[in-house]
Amino acid sequence: MLDPYIMGFGSQRLVLGGQIAKSFDVFGPALEKRLLPHHLSIYTSEHVIENTFKGIDQLFA
Numbered sequence: 482m483l484d485p486y487i488m489g490f491g492s493q494r495l496v497l498g499g500q501i502a503k504s505f506d507v508f509g510p511a512l513e514k515r516l517l518p519h520h521l522s523i524y525t526s527e528h529v530i531e532n533t534f535k536g537i538d539q540l541f542a
Contacts, residue, residue, distance in 0.1 A: 484535045487519050500527030 486492070495516070497505060502525040515521060526532055 483516070484519075487516070487521060492519075492521060494524055496524045496526060496529075496532070498526045498532075502526060 483495070488497075494501065505523075505525045509523070
């Protein structure tokens with residue numbers, strides 16, 4: 482499901498936050514294996530809103 486978005490956007494990292502990040506240990510190994518050909522790192526965050534605003538700040542710095 483993520484392949485077209487990863488390839489179209491040229492992603493280097495996948496950030497998962499919220500409730501799904503808390504369940505990463507359940508599906509993470511399978512996801513990492515599937516994304517291996519894309520050389521994509523996966524980052525889980527419990528502070529999604531904070532990181533979103535940090536990213537926005539970086540755009541305008």
